[in-house]
Amino acid sequence: MLPRADGELTARQPRSWRGRPLPYGLQRLLHDPGAILGLILVSLVVLTALFADQLAPYGPTEGSLTDAKRPETWQERGLPGHLLGTDQLGQDILSRVIYGARVSLTVGFFGVLLASAIGVTLGLSAGYLGGRVDALVSAAVNLLLSFPYLVLVIIVATVFGRNLLNVILIFGITDAPVFARLVRGEVLRLRGQDYVTAVRGLGAPAWRVMLLHLLPNLVGPLVTLMTFEMSAMIFYEAGLSFLGLSVPPEVPSWGNMLALGRSFLYIYPWMSIYPGLAISLTAFGVNLLGDWVRDVMDPRLRHAD
Amino acid sequence: MLVLVFFTVRLTGDPVGLMVARNATPEQREAFRVAHGFDRPLAEQFIGYLGDALRGDLGRSLRLHLPNMDLIMQRLPATMELALAALLLSLAIAVPLGIISGVFPGSPLDLLARLIGLAGQTIPSFWLAMILILVFAVNLRLFPTFGRDSLQHLVLPALALSVASMGQMVRLLRSAVLEITREDYVRTARAKGVSEIVITLRHVTPNALIPLVSVVGVNFTYMLGGSVYIETIFAWPGLGTLLNDAINDSDFPLVQAITIFIAAFAIGLNLLTDVAYDLIDPRARQR
Numbered sequence: 001m002l003p004r005a006d007g008e009l010t011a012r013q014p015r016s017w018r019g020r021p022l023p024y025g026l027q028r029l030l031h032d033p034g035a036i037l038g039l040i041l042v043s044l045v046v047l048t049a050l051f052a053d054q055l056a057p058y059g060p061t062e063g064s065l066t067d068a069k070r071p072e073t074w075q076e077r078g079l080p081g082h083l084l085g086t087d088q089l090g091q092d093i094l095s096r097v098i099y100g101a102r103v104s105l106t107v108g109f110f111g112v113l114l115a116s117a118i119g120v121t122l123g124l125s126a127g128y129l130g131g132r133v134d135a136l137v138s139a140a141v142n143l144l145l146s147f148p149y150l151v152l153v154i155i156v157a158t159v160f161g162r163n164l165l166n167v168i169l170i171f172g173i174t175d176a177p178v179f180a181r182l183v184r185g186e187v188l189r190l191r192g193q194d195y196v197t198a199v200r201g202l203g204a205p206a207w208r209v210m211l212l213h214l215l216p217n218l219v220g221p222l223v224t225l226m227t228f229e230m231s232a233m234i235f236y237e238a239g240l241s242f243l244g245l246s247v248p249p250e251v252p253s254w255g256n257m258l259a260l261g262r263s264f265l266y267i268y269p270w271m272s273i274y275p276g277l278a279i280s281l282t283a284f285g286v287n288l289l290g291d292w293v294r295d296v297m298d299p300r301l302r303h304a305d
Numbered sequence: 306m307l308v309l310v311f312f313t314v315r316l317t318g319d320p321v322g323l324m325v326a327r328n329a330t331p332e333q334r335e336a337f338r339v340a341h342g343f344d345r346p347l348a349e350q351f352i353g354y355l356g357d358a359l360r361g362d363l364g365r366s367l368r369l370h371l372p373n374m375d376l377i378m379q380r381l382p383a384t385m386e387l388a389l390a391a392l393l394l395s396l397a398i399a400v401p402l403g404i405i406s407g408v409f410p411g412s413p414l415d416l417l418a419r420l421i422g423l424a425g426q427t428i429p430s431f432w433l434a435m436i437l438i439l440v441f442a443v444n445l446r447l448f449p450t451f452g453r454d455s456l457q458h459l460v461l462p463a464l465a466l467s468v469a470s471m472g473q474m475v476r477l478l479r480s481a482v483l484e485i486t487r488e489d490y491v492r493t494a495r496a497k498g499v500s501e502i503v504i505t506l507r508h509v510t511p512n513a514l515i516p517l518v519s520v521v522g523v524n525f526t527y528m529l530g531g532s533v534y535i536e537t538i539f540a541w542p543g544l545g546t547l548l549n550d551a552i553n554d555s556d557f558p559l560v561q562a563i564t565i566f567i568a569a570f571a572i573g574l575n576l577l578t579d580v581a582y583d584l585i586d587p588r589a590r591q592r
């Protein structure tokens with residue numbers, strides 16, 4: 001990871017500010033060039049996705065065959081209107097990369113949201129209720145985690161049809177065990193603590209203990225895991241597109257662009273270079289941001305890389 | 306595991322509709338269904354399938370009309386060669402680099418280690434594979450672009466496949482070494498006047514390598530997964546290309562067979578890793 005002032009800040013950490021970690025987080029952010037860079041990159045990608053219609057010079061499927069197969073503007077046969085060149089149908093690469101941010105971010109964001117929702121429900125029930133629920137959930141989680149992840153995704157993806165909602169479902173389902181395992185472990189650790197015993201002694205029902213007393217204590221590790229899983233999901237979505245198992249080929253996603261670019265790699269390399277660069281920069285930004293979130297949310301994990 | 310694969314793959318669609326010519330009569334369809342056993346109840350089909358799988362029979366491919374197990378065994382050596390080469394490559398680079406960067410944080414080599422660690426997390430292997438082809442095969446003409454004829458053919462695919470695990474190993478080793486150098490026994494050794502080289506080689510390295518053992522097994526199974534992309538891009542005649550073709554052809558018995566094979570392999574490897582861990586680290590045995 002990029003350089004950061006590990007430990008140096010802990011001494012200056014303000015003791016409390018209504019008990020929230022916010023000032024510490026901001027303070028860390030300002031002292032951490034990596035986190036600032038991550039924040040800038042992620043904001044850029046999010047803004048690009050939101051304002052794709054305004055930013056992109058052309059529509060994602062707009063193009064004329066007379067302009068097809070042109071390299072970048074600065075190359076010999078480049079066209080002034082197509083900064084990053086055009087594909088074999090004359091579609092503008094830059095515009096498709098800009099629109100592609102939507103697919104990646106949508107899958108990453110909602111996929112993680114779904115995975116964590118399923119995973120938290122299962123993990124909380126398994127960890128807190130124990131017994132048969134725990135045995136069942138643990139068995140399922142261990143089974144799914146023993147699969148190489150890509151193989152699991154491929155199996156599930158062959159079942160679902162190719163559209164955005166299904167891709168989100170695929171990742172939401174296959175990634176849920178990771179969240180379930182984390183939450184179960186944390187709940188097992190928290191369950192024996194005095195405050196939980198106290199609430200139970202007061203007669204609180206199980207759902208109340210789980211939602212109001214256990215869940216808030218899980219926010220730190222959860223948010224951290226969500227960030228890292230999101231960057232992994234952007235990766236795997238591109239990979240799934242690459243195998244032709246994600247969104248339909250006409251949808252401008254970075255993975256689809258790469259899958260298409262592979263066929264033209266030797267003659268029109270610009271079709272593959274830029275979508276891949278977009279994936280890498282996004283993953284880079286999300287990862288840097290993830291490091292910062294982890295440091296802020298749980299200082300204990302700072303050295304566990 | 307078998308249950309999961311069987312039912313999910315079977316839900317993909319009606320195999321009969323895929324396999325029989327469009328103008329086939331209903332009688333012909335029915336005959337096909339009976340011949341391949343698709344007319345029996347799902348549960349019965351599953352029991353038969355389960356029994357066969359346990360005997361090492363993973364059914365027959367719909368398109369290639371050959372036993373799946375034969376197809377897998379035929380492609381397995383190429384995939385093993387690629388995955389082992391990638392694993393050795395990541396170990397050969399990650400182990401020295403991870404340890405050096407942990408011993409000398411802030412040095413130029415440490416910077417390199419961090420860059421590799423970051424690259425593993427942020428560069429998709431299939432994009433890296435394409436860039437490697439562009440740079441080293443198309444522009445510099447140093448390596449062949451695809452195929453599996455000589456050792457030279459192995460270099461680029463192995464490199465592309467290894468980057469993710471190389472990055473993870475470097476990060477793991479670096480943080481392990483950073484932690485170990487703060488341990489009491491290292492301080493004791495230093496106080497005794499043991500030289501830094503001996504401390505690094507005898508005290509730090511063996512302990513830093515322990516967490517690596519568990520990662521090696523997991524990474525190897527992930528490489529089998531990642532080989533689907535890399536093999537396809539480099540036209541490497543292994544399990545990955547076979548799986549990719551099977552997906553494109555809707556050859557679901559073959560998809561099923563390959564995924565079961567890889568999953569079984571992964572589970573076996575996990576078991577071996579646990580055993581190896583116990584052998585290497587006495588602390589794990591006591592628990």
